[in-house]
Amino acid sequence: MLLHHNPASPFVRMVRVVAHETRQMDDIQAEVAAVLPIERHEAISSANPLGRIPALVTDEGHGVFDSRVICAYLAHRAGNTDIHPSTDFRVMTLFALAQGLCDTAVNLRYETALRPENLRWDQWMARQNERIFAALDDLEANWQAELAGVHVGSIGVAVALAYLDFRYPDLRWRDSRANLSAFYDSFSQRPSMQNTKPD
Ligand SMILES: N[C@@H](CCC(=O)N[C@@H](CS)C(=O)NCC(=O)O)C(=O)O
Numbered sequence: 263m264l265l266h267h268n269p270a271s272p273f274v275r276m277v278r279v280v281a282h283e284t285r286q287m288d289d290i291q292a293e294v295a296a297v298l299p300i301e302r303h304e305a306i307s308s309a310n311p312l313g314r315i316p317a318l319v320t321d322e323g324h325g326v327f328d329s330r331v332i333c334a335y336l337a338h339r340a341g342n343t344d345i346h347p348s349t350d351f352r353v354m355t356l357f358a359l360a361q362g363l364c365d366t367a368v369n370l371r372y373e374t375a376l377r378p379e380n381l382r383w384d385q386w387m388a389r390q391n392e393r394i395f396a397a398l399d400d401l402e403a404n405w406q407a408e409l410a411g412v413h414v415g416s417i418g419v420a421v422a423l424a425y426l427d428f429r430y431p432d433l434r435w436r437d438s439r440a441n442l443s444a445f446y447d448s449f450s451q452r453p454s455m456q457n458t459k460p461d
Contacts, residue, residue: 297314312328370390
């Protein structure tokens with residue numbers, strides 16, 4: 263399999279953690295790509311017409327995207343239903359929450375790091391920050407039982423928190439979120455997390 267990726271992308275990291283946990287890293291050839299939301303990338307677009315990473319090309323030559331589908335594909339390929347329990351709707355909702363947190367944080371990053379300053383939209387940015395804190399508060403209060411397992415839900419949350427540390431070190435998400443901090447401190451020691459850290 264070929265994976266178009268960039269280590270800085272949290273969506274890519276979720277896929278790589280799942281590949282690691284299901285022992286498929288050696289089956290994946292990684293093609294690093296720098297992506298910008300305002301430029302078409304030829305090689306990525308041939309695997310995913312939306313031009314986004316992660317984009318996987320199977321051994322049969324089919325493009326598989328986005329990260330949610332690639333995680334499901336890898337779990338299916340490994341015959342591992344624990345890591346992607348598609349009928350456990352608590353876990354799948356936790357995965358969606360982690361994905362939404364990453365969507366919000368990545369979009370905010372585009373707005374603050376890439377968009378020309380005179381075109382920035384303060385109200386939109388304020389709403390994204392509000393969304394991030396609401397997701398963090400919900401994770402702190404309502405998901406302890408699910409976060410005890412190793413599956414796409416807990417992987418997604420760990421990767422999202424790592425992305426916040428990576429791009430928003432001043433956000434201080436650990437403040438008054440002891441449960442989430444303890445989860446992250448423990449989960450981030452897993453070899454799959456250690457081996458997929460962005461540089
Ligand atoms: N929902 C998608 C999101 C993927 C995504 O936004 N990837 C970013 C990198 S973190 C990207 O490719 N951005 C380039 C673009 O939007 O053109 C997924 O889960 O795969």
